[in-house]
């Protein structure tokens with residue numbers, strides 16, 4: 001019988017091999033080659049956006065100019081307005097996106113909140129064979145984010161999911177840049193948990209990054225955690241469904257975004273821990289006598305306390321919703 005040490009060594013060897021064979025860089029996927037490879041495959045780009053009036057317009061206009069007008073790579077460009085209270089929807093529409101409000105899609109279903117819900121609604125509102133998700137708060141977005149993510153999918157039929165990798169600087173309020181210091185929840189929560197419980201996924205350099213692309217056929221067959229657990233949940237569920245060899249990553253250079261407060265990241269971490277717990281339970285790897293608590297008590301500088309609810313909810317695989325509605329096409 002294989003020892004525990006032997007099993008771990010075999011996993012690391014597998015991850016090493018995956019890193020060597022399934023990691024590329026955006027420069028490996030020139031636009032001309034992608035246009036040739038695209039054929040009849042349709043591509044949707046979906047941006048979830050909650051109060052991103054400062055950045056969403058530039059991202060949309062770059063995609064439209066470079067990948068819709070100059071070169072016909074992207075067939076559909078959608079911004080999901082996630083209950084914004086600022087000018088996000090107007091800026092996105094002015095820049096050329098189709099703007100759909102999160103709550104207008106599949107509006108007969110119970111209302112849920114959060115980024116994962118916005119992504120799931122974006123999947124429902126879009127129709128491309130391949131769906132590319134891009135966060136709307138990126139400050140250094142370039143068209144290579146989209147072309148890089150599409151490269152392995154358009155050229156390798158066996159690849160179903162591609163995740164972005166990048167350096168993540170931490171940019172202070174005064175503009176000071178600390179290289180490699182960003183992605184705090186990634187480094188302190190997500191990466192250790194993935195290494196401990198799903199070591200096959202340890203090769204993903206940015207498991208929580210918001211830029212990834214996948215075939216609709218796979219995305220519609222997995223649930224979406226509705227809040228910030230969505231990326232963690234998708235990685236674990238897709239690994240189970242399609243296997244590591246159908247997953248790839250592309251180095252997109254550097255990524256700068258708007259940083260949330262430490263308190264907000266604590267709440268994100270809580271959601272990710274509960275997502276991991278739910279998958280461990282679903283996979284039969286833990287049996288709990290009672291569910292974890294879902295409150296997070298945090299302390300302010302003046303010793304005041306705030307109690308937040310970090311419980312998670314999820315949307316079922318979209319294909320099951322289409323089936324029960326008797327709809328095969330667009331469900332928006």
Ligand SMILES: O=c1ccn([C@@H]2O[C@H](COP(=O)(O)OP(=O)(O)O[C@H]3O[C@H](CO)[C@@H](O)[C@H](O)[C@H]3O)[C@@H](O)[C@H]2O)c(=O)[nH]1
Nearest residue numbers: 048049050082114115118135136137208209210228231260
């Ligand atoms: O209710 C929400 C919350 C966020 N967003 C959008 O989702 C994107 C990412 O949200 P953000 O609050 O900027 O998350 P980050 O602090 O950047 O969190 C990182 O880690 C999260 C957890 O994995 C991922 O969801 C993010 O994509 C990733 O950038 C942005 O375009 C937001 O506008 C929504 O659409 N609805």
Ligand SMILES: O=C(O)[C@H](O)COP(=O)(O)O
Nearest residue numbers: 182183184185186208259
């Ligand atoms: O992915 C993460 O860890 C969170 O988005 C936090 O990122 P930040 O530390 O760059 O704000």
